Amino acid sequence: MRLQQSKEQLLDAYRQMKTIREFEERLHREIMTGEIAGFTHLYSGQEAVAVGVCQHLDSEDLIVSTHRGHGHCIAKGCDVIDMMAEIYGRQTGLGKGKGGSMHIADFDKGMLGANGVVGAGGPLAVGAALSAKLDGRGRVGICFAGEGSINQGAVFEAMNMAKVINAPAVFAIEINGYSEHTGASYSVGGIDIANRTAGFGLKTVETDGCDYHAVYDAMAELLDHARAGNGPCAAVFRTTRFFGHFEGDPQKYRARDEVKQHRLERDCLKTFRARVVPVCGISETELDAIDADVLALIDAAVDRARAAPATPIEEMEADVYVSYQQDQP
Numbered sequence: 300m301r302l303q304q305s306k307e308q309l310l311d312a313y314r315q316m317k318t319i320r321e322f323e324e325r326l327h328r329e330i331m332t333g334e335i336a337g338f339t340h341l342y343s344g345q346e347a348v349a350v351g352v353c354q355h356l357d358s359e360d361l362i363v364s365t366h367r368g369h370g371h372c373i374a375k376g377c378d379v380i381d382m383m384a385e386i387y388g389r390q391t392g393l394g395k396g397k398g399g400s401m402h403i404a405d406f407d408k409g410m411l412g413a414n415g416v417v418g419a420g421g422p423l424a425v426g427a428a429l430s431a432k433l434d435g436r437g438r439v440g441i442c443f444a445g446e447g448s449i450n451q452g453a454v455f456e457a458m459n460m461a462k463v464i465n466a467p468a469v470f471a472i473e474i475n476g477y478s479e480h481t482g483a484s485y486s487v488g489g490i491d492i493a494n495r496t497a498g499f500g501l502k503t504v505e506t507d508g509c510d511y512h513a514v515y516d517a518m519a520e521l522l523d524h525a526r527a528g529n530g531p532c533a534a535v536f537r538t539t540r541f542f543g544h545f546e547g548d549p550q551k552y553r554a555r556d557e558v559k560q561h562r563l564e565r566d567c568l569k570t571f572r573a574r575v576v577p578v579c580g581i582s583e584t585e586l587d588a589i590d591a592d593v594l595a596l597i598d599a600a601v602d603r604a605r606a607a608p609a610t611p612i613e614e615m616e617a618d619v620y621v622s623y624q625q626d627q628p
């Protein structure tokens with residue numbers, strides 16, 4: 300395990316994970332007020348994956364996300380205030396309030412978008428990886444994917460294509476135990492997903508997705524491989540989901556104390572604290588100060604989203620439909 304990231308990098312990783320956690324915990328409460336329209340899928344519990352992956356990337360690297368995308372957006376540098384406004388459907392949101400939770404994107408940050416279509420990210424990420432290969436600057440395309448999406452034909456095709464064209468695509472697969480309300484042991488035929496990705500010829504690593512350092516190390520190895528032009532890779536992360544599939548899911552399919560147990564034993568923030576405080580020159584006080592900053596940021600994000608104007612009806616179609624007629628000679 301590499302603990303040789305600088306103190307500054309480790310503090311940044313903690314801040315990112317904590318920001319995702321508090322963004323989601325607060326959304327969970329705000330959604331109950333009825334002020335937020337549309338479906339929301341929370342990422343809480345999986346923070347170490349998004350952050351352990353994105354700590355290796357800059358805005359030139361491209362990521363493609365899923366319906367459970369807030370964590371990937373935050374880890375890739377999307378503005379938290381603008382994200383919250385987007386989820387509230389406000390004009391100031393990242394997508395001018397027209398996309399909401401499942402369509403947050405920020406091309407300037409290399410975040411190509413959350414996506415409501417399960418499995419759609421595979422082909423997009425391979426396209427991104429092909430563009431990276433063609434410009435030869437060592438960039439990569441990353442596909443975040445749940446274990447449910449790995450059963451989609453488009454994802455198989457994307458993995459195969461990535462191998463055939465030797466593209467620097469990395470599939471970051473998050474096994475949180477469920478696809479919607481169905482346990483992975485039932486919905487995924489052959490739960491050994493690492494074996495599956497290796498079968499496509501992808502260099503594959505499987506590790507604990509609740510452990511930031513395990514994720515960070517796995518990605519270091521895979522990204523060295525992909526950036527050097529050695530072809531596509533897959534990282535399979537075993538992780539856990541603290542909330543329901545979507546907000547409002549009664550979760551009757553889960554054991555009574557399952558989440559309580561996971562919060563006790565599989566919380567990536569607690570694991571991170573316990574590891575870095577004794578050996579990395581980081582104090583509990585420094586981490587507590589980050590916690591306070593993050594809570595203030597999330598308060599500000601909610602206050603500003605509430606105060607921002609809703610997107611007016613007359614603007615709804617702008618940037619949505621393209622007219623080609625004006626380009627005709």
Ligand SMILES: Cc1ncc(C[n+]2csc(CCOP(=O)(O)OP(=O)(O)O)c2C)c(N)n1
Binds near residue numbers: 365446449
């Ligand atoms: C093509 C398609 N099929 C089905 C759905 C409905 N659906 C939404 S989320 C989901 C489960 C996805 O599970 P997984 O990929 O494991 O991601 P997780 O929700 O666990 O993050 C399904 C089936 C969809 N959105 N798109």
